[in-house]
Amino acid sequence: YGRFIKYLKYWQENDIVGACAQTDAKGDRSKRPHDQADPDLYVHVVERKGDGIIVRGAKQSITIPPYSDEIVVLPTRAMREDDKDYAVAFAVPGDADGVKLVTRPAFLRKRQKLDAPIAHTGVSDSMIIFDNVFVPWERVFMCGEWELSRNLALLFALFHRHSYTGCKPAVSDILGGSSALVAECNGIERATHVREKLSKFIGLAELVYAAGVASAQFAKKSPSGTYVPDPVYANAGRRLAGENIYHEYDLLIDLAGGLAATLPPEGDFYSEETGNLVDKYMARNPKVSSEYVHRTFRLIENIACSGIAGWLQIAGMHGGGSPVMETIAIMTDYDIRGMKDVAKYLAGINKELPRIRHEDLVDYYIDID
Numbered sequence: 001y002g003r004f005i006k007y008l009k010y011w012q013e014n015d016i017v018g019a020c021a022q023t024d025a026k027g028d029r030s031k032r033p034h035d036q037a038d039p040d041l042y043v044h045v046v047e048r049k050g051d052g053i054i055v056r057g058a059k060q061s062i063t064i065p066p067y068s069d070e071i072v073v074l075p076t077r078a079m080r081e082d083d084k085d086y087a088v089a090f091a092v093p094g095d096a097d098g099v100k101l102v103t104r105p106a107f108l109r110k111r112q113k114l115d116a117p118i119a120h121t122g123v124s125d126s127m128i129i130f131d132n133v134f135v136p137w138e139r140v141f142m143c144g145e146w147e148l149s150r151n152l153a154l155l156f157a158l159f160h161r162h163s164y165t166g167c168k169p170a171v172s173d174i175l176g177g178s179s180a181l182v183a184e185c186n187g188i189e190r191a192t193h194v195r196e197k198l199s200k201f202i203g204l205a206e207l208v209y210a211a212g213v214a215s216a217q218f219a220k221k222s223p224s225g226t227y228v229p230d231p232v233y234a235n236a237g238r239r240l241a242g243e244n245i246y247h248e249y250d251l252l253i254d255l256a257g258g259l260a261a262t263l264p265p266e267g268d269f270y271s272e273e274t275g276n277l278v279d280k281y282m283a284r285n286p287k288v289s290s291e292y293v294h295r296t297f298r299l300i301e302n303i304a305c306s307g308i309a310g311w312l313q314i315a316g317m318h319g320g321g322s323p324v325m326e327t328i329a330i331m332t333d334y335d336i337r338g339m340k341d342v343a344k345y346l347a348g349i350n351k352e353l354p355r356i357r358h359e360d361l362v363d364y365y366i367d368i369d
């Protein structure tokens with residue numbers, strides 16, 4: 001723990017940017033780490049030395065490693081005793097010897113004339129290969145403590161999912177805002193079905209955000225002094241977002257129509273031969289200019305029909321943990337017995353309904369003021 005605190009201070013003092021590498025290659029999903037045909041399919045310790053450890057394996061789908069100072073590695077799942085060499089957590093500089101970043105950038109076509117903030121966005125994800133990397137002991141935070149692997153994996157996922165409940169509603173706002181904009185361009189913003197669709201974005205974004213607020217409000221103070229978000233609220237919020245990302249795209253594309261996929265290339269809007277004609281046929285709602293319509297559809301092409309669009313959708317479903325993982329976390333932490341007790345009481349199976357004791361609630365309300 002002392003080691004970790006020292007490392008944390010290094011981050012704080014140097015304003016470090018880090019990538020969290022949790023997701024292993026994982027191989028055959030039905031097998032545990034030590035059962036895999038190739039032992040390197042989960043990152044593991046291959047040698048323990050006097051001054052540190054040697055690790056090998058690969059982490060997959062990791063966001064931002066090429067522009068991170070540090071890569072923090074932790075287990076992706078619970079381990080059993082047989083898996084103890086896989087119960088390893090450590091940190092290395094992004095350019096440490098033996099660390100190979102195989103990177104897939106997602107970016108938008110460069111614009112020539114119609115510049116806009118969205119055109120300057122992009123992201124990179126890497127497969128991080130640890131090819132016999134030496135890690136000094138002061139950067140090793142777990143090495144063989146397989147019983148703690150589950151907690152560490154879930155704890156990182158919990159904080160990540162909690163932060164997700166804050167950032168994902170912003171994606172919904174972008175998708176919902178673009179839907180409102182294109183409805184205006186199409187002259188249909190007052191139609192009942194449009195208002196119904198826009199309200200879906202609002203309902204989703206606000207519920208996910210509310211789950212994050214509730215998770216923070218009901219956070220519990222851990223012995224270290226760090227507050228840990230409530231896992232049920234955070235996971236329920238993240239799952240709601242993950243299950244609905246494709247539905248949000250469904251709503252946007254329904255309202256945008258096919259031009260989102262077939263918008264003429266930017267150059268044709270400015271060519272001598274076709275520019276005026278393309279502009280003429282872009283006209284829709286007389287209250288907005290052709291450039292307004294062009295800008296709207298270029299935005300929608302960028303967020304819904306591009307390399308980044310695919311990234312946003314898949315990130316929306318799997319980034320931070322697929323919905324099934326939130327289901328597992330919810331089922332681990334929720335008091336199903338309490339829920340069943342209510343049904344038993346109402347059905348007359350039990351005569352008494354156990355009351356929630358005030359002492360159990362005190363913890364929850366401790367910091368509300």
Ligand SMILES: Cc1cc2nc3c(=O)[nH]c(=O)nc-3n(C[C@H](O)[C@H](O)[C@H](O)COP(=O)(O)OP(=O)(O)OC[C@H]3O[C@@H](n4cnc5c(N)ncnc54)[C@H](O)[C@@H]3O)c2cc1C
Binds near residue numbers: 029060
């Ligand atoms: C854009 C993006 C960014 C990401 N960034 C990061 C990052 O920065 N750091 C990081 O650590 N990870 C990151 N991830 C990885 C993300 O956490 C994983 O994609 C997610 O946890 C799912 O794991 P997976 O991709 O291996 O899918 P899988 O686990 O292979 O899931 C695929 C399907 O298999 C099913 N399945 C898996 N195992 C079993 C089993 N034993 N039995 C039955 N069914 C099973 C799942 O339920 C799912 O339906 C990112 C992912 C994306 C898409």
